[in-house]
Amino acid sequence: MKIILTGDRPTGKLHLGHYVGSLRERVKLQDSGEFDEIYIMIADAQALTDHAGTPATVRENILNVALDYLGVGLDPKKSTIFIQSQIPELFELTAYYMNLVTVSRLERNPTVKAEIAQKNFETSIPAGFLCYPISQAADITAFDATTVPVGEDQAPMLEQTREIVRKFNDTYGNGQEVLVEPDILLPSNNVCKRLPGLDGKAKMSKTLGNCIYLSDPADEVAKKVQTMYTDPTHIKVTDPGHIEGNVVFTYLDAFCTDTAAVNEMKEHYQRGGLGDVKVKKYLLNVLEEMLNPIRERRKQYESDPAEVMAMLKAGTAKAKEKAATVLSKVKQAMKIDYFA
Ligand code: ATP
Ligand code: MG
Numbered sequence: 001m002k003i004i005l006t007g008d009r010p011t012g013k014l015h016l017g018h019y020v021g022s023l024r025e026r027v028k029l030q031d032s033g034e035f036d037e038i039y040i041m042i043a044d045a046q047a048l049t050d051h052a053g054t055p056a057t058v059r060e061n062i063l064n065v066a067l068d069y070l071g072v073g074l075d076p077k078k079s080t081i082f083i084q085s086q087i088p089e090l091f092e093l094t095a096y097y098m099n100l101v102t103v104s105r106l107e108r109n110p111t112v113k114a115e116i117a118q119k120n121f122e123t124s125i126p127a128g129f130l131c132y133p134i135s136q137a138a139d140i141t142a143f144d145a146t147t148v149p150v151g152e153d154q155a156p157m158l159e160q161t162r163e164i165v166r167k168f169n170d171t172y173g174n175g176q177e178v179l180v181e182p183d184i185l186l187p188s189n190n191v192c193k194r195l196p197g198l199d200g201k202a203k204m205s206k207t208l209g210n211c212i213y214l215s216d217p218a219d220e221v222a223k224k225v226q227t228m229y230t231d232p233t234h235i236k237v238t239d240p241g242h243i244e245g246n247v248v249f250t251y252l253d254a255f256c257t258d259t260a261a262v263n264e265m266k267e268h269y270q271r272g273g274l275g276d277v278k279v280k281k282y283l284l285n286v287l288e289e290m291l292n293p294i295r296e297r298r299k300q301y302e303s304d305p306a307e308v309m310a311m312l313k314a315g316t317a318k319a320k321e322k323a324a325t326v327l328s329k330v331k332q333a334m335k336i337d338y339f340a
Contacts, residue, residue, distance in 0.1 A: 004029060005145035005182075007041030007084070010061035011051060014068040015211035016287075017204035020192035020254050021151030025185065027073045029149060038079040039143045039319055040069065042312075045085040046136070049129040050119055066308050068214050071298030076311045082319035083312055084139065089323035093138035093330060098131065100167045101160070106130050111156045118207060137161040141179045142323040149185040152193035153203065158184040172333040179330070191253045200229035200247050212287070214294050221291065225284045230276045237275040248279050256286045 006022060008014060014023065030038055042065050047058045062083060069081060084090060106112065112133060116125055136157045140148055141164075148158055165179040172178060186193050194203055197210025204211050212224050228248050234241035243249040243266050252262045265282070268274040301308055331337045 001037070001144065002035045002147060003143055003145045003180075004035050004038040004147050004149065005041065005140050005143045006039075006149050007043045007139070008065055009043045009047040010058050010065045011047045012057075012061055012206035012211075013064045013213045013215050015204055015206065015213045016251075016254075017151065017195040017197075017211065018068075019072065019214060020187060020189070020195050022149050022187075023069075023072045023074075024192075025149040025187055026079075029147075029185075030074065030078050035147070037143070037322075039145070039322070040074060040079050040081045041084050041139060041319075042066065042082070043084045043139070045090075046132050048085075049126060049132050050115075050121075052126065052128075062312070063305055063308060064215075066312055067298050067301055070301045070308070071214060071294045073294075073297070076315060080315045080318050081312060082316040086316045087142075087320045087323050089320065089327040090135065090138050090142055092327055093142055093323075094131070094135045096330065096334065097134050097137055097164050097168070100164055100171070101134055103130070105160075105163075106133065109133055109156045109160060111153050133157050133160045134164070137164040140182050141165060142326050143319070144180045144322075144326060145182045146180060147185050148182050151195075152186060155184055155186075158182065168330075168333075172330075172335075174333070176333075178333045189254065191250050195254055196247055196250055198224055198228050198247060200245060214291065215298055216291075217295075218288060218292075221287060222284055225280050225287070228280065230279075234269075234276065238272050240272040241269040241274070241276075243269060248276065248283055251283055252279075252286065255283075255290060 004026070006026060008018060008022075026040065029035060042062055044058050044062060048055065051058055066081065074081065107130070112130065116122060121129065133156070137160060140161050148154070150158070162181050165181045168179050169177055196202060197204040197208055198212065199210045201208055201210055212221055216224070229246070230248055231242040231246050233239070249262075249266060249269070252265070256262050265274060265279060269279065328337065328340075332340065
């Protein structure tokens with residue numbers, strides 16, 4: 001069996017980083033027909049681990065994320081889209097896995113470490129936040145997922161999940177592979193593994209506010225492209241420019257399929273004589289060609305939010321059924337299936 005599980009936190013609308021890091025890949029995999037089951041999770045419970053005081057944000061972004069999914073071409077007939085918090089089985093699994101992980105192991109997770117610093121959690125980390133990699137292991141294993149298409153920031157989570165799976169199978173498996181060990185699937189294009197923000201910072205992220213959202217209107221995208229970080233030493237058009245760390249060129253690498261044209265622009269820019277305004281205009285065209293159909297499709301669904309919620313409800317019911325079968329297999333292995 002080949003099974004996909006992946007998802008996003010409903011802490012805002014989805015952006016270009018999500019698109020190249022995971023969404024574009026998901027749609028491709030979905031349409032390849034190579035997977036037996038595909039589960040796409042809106043991770044609201046995980047969002048609450050750093051948004052405990054602002055549940056309204058999480059609630060309103062459930063619909064935003066679902067609309068973004070439908071906009072990029074995820075198809076509820078092929079992919080089961082569901083809401084994490086409505087599946088208690090996931091929290092039961094999390095509780096059991098907690099006994100298989102040490103606090104120091106959690107504290108060593110480089111992504112969690114970076115996020116703790118970013119959120120000023122150093123002096124008081126919410127326990128739920130520290131443990132979110134365990135809940136991710138529950139999410140992945142609850143569906144027997146073999147494949148998890150995500151961006152590079154998720155690599156430590158996958159490693160943690162694999163450790164938990166091995167520990168679980170060693171401890172409770174009695175020679176059997178009760179839980180499935182998943183593989184991470186990163187985008188093949190290097191710049192897509194971690195798309196930088198408009199400001200040139202390491203990662204486009206909702207939290208950092210350096211994003212182009214999939215639902216941004218065209219004039220907003222144009223404005224954002226104008227503010228993009230380029231090469232501060234490239235002052236006059238005739239000056240030779242640098243393309244390393246130049247976000248405009250990074251985005252061309254991520255989004256433009258005409259590599260010959262991009263390479264020629266890179267050479268011209270480095271030689272001198274090619275202005276930022278021109279390159280940005282080219283990039284804007286590339287982005288608009290991609291974003292326009294996504295925006296249009298999203299708009300169609302926006303007019304009927306009740307239908308979108310009904311789709312999520314059906315997906316959640318289906319996902320719950322699957323998680324329940326895995327949970328019962330886990331409880332049996334752990335010898336806590338007293339009344340079975
Ligand atoms: P937050 O700031 O709330 O954590 P986020 O922008 O990091 O939001 P997530 O919901 O945490 O988004 O990430 C969802 C998925 O998108 C993950 O698979 C993650 O790897 C991927 N992703 C997010 N940002 C990027 C990026 N800049 N480049 C590549 N992939 C990304
Ligand atoms: Mg994140």
